[in-house]
Amino acid sequence: MERTTPLHRPWLRAIALSLALGCFAAQADEKPGDPVEFQWGVKIPLRDGVRLNATLYKPREQPAPLPCVFTLTPYISQSYHERGMYFAAHGYVFLTVDVRGRGNSEGVFTPLLQEAKDGHDVIEWLAGQSYCNGKVTMWGGSYAGYDQWASAKEFPPHLATIVPVASPKPGIDYPMQHNMFYSYDTQWLTLVSGRASQEGIFGDGAFWAAQFRRWFEAHAPFRELDRWVGNPSPHFQAWLDHPTLDAYWDSYSPTPEQYAKLSLPILSISGQYDGDQPGALAFYREHMQYGSAPAKDNHYLVIGPWDHAGTRTPKAEVGGLKFGPASMLDMNALHKDWYDWTMKGAGKPAFLKDKVAWYMTGEEAWRYSPSLDAVTARGDTWYLDSVDARANDVFASGDLKRDKPRGGKPDRYVYDPLDTSSVEWEQEESPNGLLDQRGAMLYSGKALFYHSPLFTRDTDIAGFFKLAAWISLDQPDTDIMVGITEVKADGSSVYLAGDSLRARYRKSLREAEPVKPGVIERYDFSRFSFVARRIAKGSRLRLMIAPVNSMYAEKNYNAGGVVAGESGKDARKVTVTLYHDAAHPSALTVPIAAASSVGN
Numbered sequence: 001m002e003r004t005t006p007l008h009r010p011w012l013r014a015i016a017l018s019l020a021l022g023c024f025a026a027q028a029d030e031k032p033g034d035p036v037e038f039q040w041g042v043k044i045p046l047r048d049g050v051r052l053n054a055t056l057y058k059p060r061e062q063p064a065p066l067p068c069v070f071t072l073t074p075y076i077s078q079s080y081h082e083r084g085m086y087f088a089a090h091g092y093v094f095l096t097v098d099v100r101g102r103g104n105s106e107g108v109f110t111p112l113l114q115e116a117k118d119g120h121d122v123i124e125w126l127a128g129q130s131y132c133n134g135k136v137t138m139w140g141g142s143y144a145g146y147d148q149w150a151s152a153k154e155f156p157p158h159l160a161t162i163v164p165v166a167s168p169k170p171g172i173d174y175p176m177q178h179n180m181f182y183s184y185d186t187q188w189l190t191l192v193s194g195r196a197s198q199e200g201i202f203g204d205g206a207f208w209a210a211q212f213r214r215w216f217e218a219h220a221p222f223r224e225l226d227r228w229v230g231n232p233s234p235h236f237q238a239w240l241d242h243p244t245l246d247a248y249w250d251s252y253s254p255t256p257e258q259y260a261k262l263s264l265p266i267l268s269i270s271g272q273y274d275g276d277q278p279g280a281l282a283f284y285r286e287h288m289q290y291g292s293a294p295a296k297d298n299h300y301l302v303i304g305p306w307d308h309a310g311t312r313t314p315k316a317e318v319g320g321l322k323f324g325p326a327s328m329l330d331m332n333a334l335h336k337d338w339y340d341w342t343m344k345g346a347g348k349p350a351f352l353k354d355k356v357a358w359y360m361t362g363e364e365a366w367r368y369s370p371s372l373d374a375v376t377a378r379g380d381t382w383y384l385d386s387v388d389a390r391a392n393d394v395f396a397s398g399d400l401k402r403d404k405p406r407g408g409k410p411d412r413y414v415y416d417p418l419d420t421s422s423v424e425w426e427q428e429e430s431p432n433g434l435l436d437q438r439g440a441m442l443y444s445g446k447a448l449f450y451h452s453p454l455f456t457r458d459t460d461i462a463g464f465f466k467l468a469a470w471i472s473l474d475q476p477d478t479d480i481m482v483g484i485t486e487v488k489a490d491g492s493s494v495y496l497a498g499d500s501l502r503a504r505y506r507k508s509l510r511e512a513e514p515v516k517p518g519v520i521e522r523y524d525f526s527r528f529s530f531v532a533r534r535i536a537k538g539s540r541l542r543l544m545i546a547p548v549n550s551m552y553a554e555k556n557y558n559a560g561g562v563v564a565g566e567s568g569k570d571a572r573k574v575t576v577t578l579y580h581d582a583a584h585p586s587a588l589t590v591p592i593a594a595a596s597s598v599g600n
Helices: 077-088 115-127 143-152 184-191 205-218 222-228 234-240 256-261 277-290 293-297 331-344 438-443
Strands: 036-045 051-059 066-073 093-098 132-138 159-161 266-273 299-307 356-360 365-369 376-385 398-401 411-415 448-451 459-463 466-473 479-487 493-502 521-525 531-535 540-547 574-579 587-593
Touching: 036 077, 036 115, 051 066, 051 077, 066 077, 066 115, 066 143, 066 331, 077 093, 077 331, 115 132, 115 143, 132 143, 132 331, 143 277, 159 331, 184 222, 184 234, 205 222, 222 234, 256 277, 266 277, 277 293, 277 299, 293 299, 356 459, 356 531, 411 448, 411 540, 438 540, 493 521, 493 531, 540 574, 540 587
Parallel strands: 066 093, 066 132, 132 159, 266 299, 299 356, 398 448
Antiparallel strands: 036 051, 051 093, 356 365, 376 398, 376 587, 411 574, 448 540, 459 531, 459 587, 466 521, 466 574, 466 587, 479 493, 479 540
């Protein structure tokens, strides 16, 4: 059973609350009637002598060798029994394989880093089996999406195609995003501790909220969080030793040279509300940047209105936001159609009408574009402004205006990292998180708010927001998050997208540079999540700029030292001042959607 991020803190999705490695695939509803031959305990030898444990599903009446599909998972292979039954009943040999050190596989588990060479070896072993025709592919999302990219960079000769779904990219969105770690890291590491499934512990949200609250209220260093939750982890400590995007994180993913050599067809799948969207799109963009022209021409992308679990089994509702019937893609059928095309010579899947398929919420229809950039027709600029520096109240807020500001006093908020008032609200579960405005109310007086005028007509937005904010601090560092919501005519709201930034990395995620107190600098929030939504006539946009202060996030005490080692004794209040005058035109860029490249 898939666990998803609590969505009642939606603007923190960009940092603290993304379930970066959501774990258990929601199962297929279809119960195939065709007989399937089943074999448990298949042993797959690796180059170093370690043997992985696999469960084999194949058509009982198999007259000739077939393409093989496998998933490589740390979540115990029986979790994907229904997927195995489906694909074996539809003309494929399917194997669920426990990764090294998990389930009934031998060896020692080292999260993520081990999968490249192991995946290569599984592919080549499968290609030599009597039931395989030499064509091998992979299935899966989240961790099993990542290990498809990891395996592909090893160039196993018999890997025919990959379909990476909701793929986290190490260093990009897991176990940190924008160089900020998650408390969730310790929860996930507990799930994959030992060999058996720890799903019962992992899935107890109240338990984890209580553990994180104890740590948060004690103002203890983030580096000690694994001990606070009762599971000291060398993996957690190793990750914290690499707080910047460096060669350690680069080693997990393809290099530019490896992207250039990739020649197999690829279908990438992500969701607008998937916490691993940043990783999935980073893999996609890097292949588009470095891949050869023929390879890029064989790379398709689907972005649906789904959360993490929904990228494998779509749901008609996420966080209280409901979608139309068109959103409910049969993902098993899409995978099968893709495999049929790339490994059996069938026609291209009918759903893939252009290189990028994306879903417009509000319109409740799929649109198509020749590239991800072509999703956006243009960017409209809205300038931040306020009257008498009054932007701290969610109701009496600042403004988003089309005209450039001519002057005006700067706006500011004060953030005290010893403030723990958010925990009561954060512990409450909310099934309607995308619609919940309690967070904005909680931050009223402690953040900055800007509202656009009412939209005079329905307006389609699609792509990525950008915010250029002229800011000064009076401390060497702090963490800032931004969130954008649609506020409807009746006062209800829908969360759209968010971003976050640690001030020391305002120029580069690869090099820290302490802030010089009092110096005004441009902070570019350019890593918003993808959004595609029809903004209704009578709605307005709300922009919130606030501190990151959550028990679900690594706490920055603003002192400028090693963040993971800082504690309450290092805490410094910080004043964040935002400028919006003629010399410092802080502005939000709103992506206006392009029309579909093909008719629906």
